[in-house]
Amino acid sequence: MKNLLVKIAATALISFGLVAQTFAAEVKTYDDPYKMIEAVADQTFRRISADQPLIQKDLEHLRVIVNEELVPYIDSRYAAFRVIGNYIKQTKPEERDAFVVAFKDYMVATYAGALTQYKNQKVIFEPAKAVGNQNIVTIKTRVIDPGKPDINIEFKLRRAKDAQNWQVFDMVAEGISLLDSKRAELGNLIRQQGLASVTALLVEKSKAPITAPLQGNDAKN
Template sequence: MKNLLVKIAATALISLGLIAQASAAEVKTYNDPYKMIEAVADQAFRRIANDQPVIEKDVEHLRVIVNEELVPYIDSRYAAFRVIGNYIKQTKEEDRDAFVVAFKDYMVATYAGALTQYKNQKVIFEPARAVGNQNIITIKTRVIDPGKPDINIEFKLRRAKDSENWQVFDMVAEGISLLDSKRAELGNMIRQQGLASVTALLVEKSKAPITAPMQGNNAKN
């Protein structure tokens, strides 16, 4: 199951790309979710390609890229709260805030490892549709990797109340939601061990060196 989740993260990141080159102080916002996703795919791989000499010397640089280019466009708090689920009523605010940070860093490490799989894949986007008053939408994409079956990826985006800008909060690869999978993985642990304990676990996991996802017979569950 863990290896499947890593593959989901890898293919989703390949489709999402990462997002336009901008410092945290110059993050570009989007009130058109379709333009946002297309900007991601169009500009993101440029950063990866340009930074290849650095990445080849130190793969940990992928963590920097994810933090600088992807994190500003992910609704990390909303996603983290979805993972906590109904147990959130039994938690303290400071514990929730700590979990949000730990969960974000944990996903950054996961995504950085997934980006080691980048091999210049092509992404096809569905035509833009009218959004209207919707606050949550799904945008479908298809990842084309020569010699391999196409991969269908859906991005779930959310527009927060009183905001015109969109952020990604979930990615679904071939019908499997990364967020739902993390809820299944961490939800029981949160209920059994408590939020603070799981937060500490994620902090330790996020410190592990960045490595490429294991595949085939070498993968471990």
């Protein structure tokens, strides 16, 4: 099951990514979640194609692309707090802040590796719908890879109170929530070892070199 989640996550990242924390630099905002998903995905694909010489020379460049093209449009703090869950009441503000940064960097590294799988797959987005006063919406997409089964992916976006722009906080690939999978993976560790210990673990994991996800028999634990 763990290997299945990794493969689905890698495929899902092809069309966007679950990383977060906005840059200080000016970033274009969107009051239409459907336009945001399409615009950011298109720009990311173009960037990956244009930067292939740099990527082939050094896979670490994918970390740059993730940070510059995807990170500004993800709500990392909200996602990180969801991972902490009810244990958040037992943590200090500085511990939570440190975890948010570590979680973001960990996901950047994870999805930079997944982006090595991008090979010009086609992504179909569902038609836009009126969102009205909703503050959470789900947008359905389909990743088409010739010779392989289509992958159904749903992006969950959130509009914070009194905000106009939308940010992604979760993806559901073939019925599996990536946020829920990270909560399952890290939640028990947080309760057993404490938030500071898990933060340190994520910091170390995020320092690992960017590599392509293992496939087939190589992916067995």
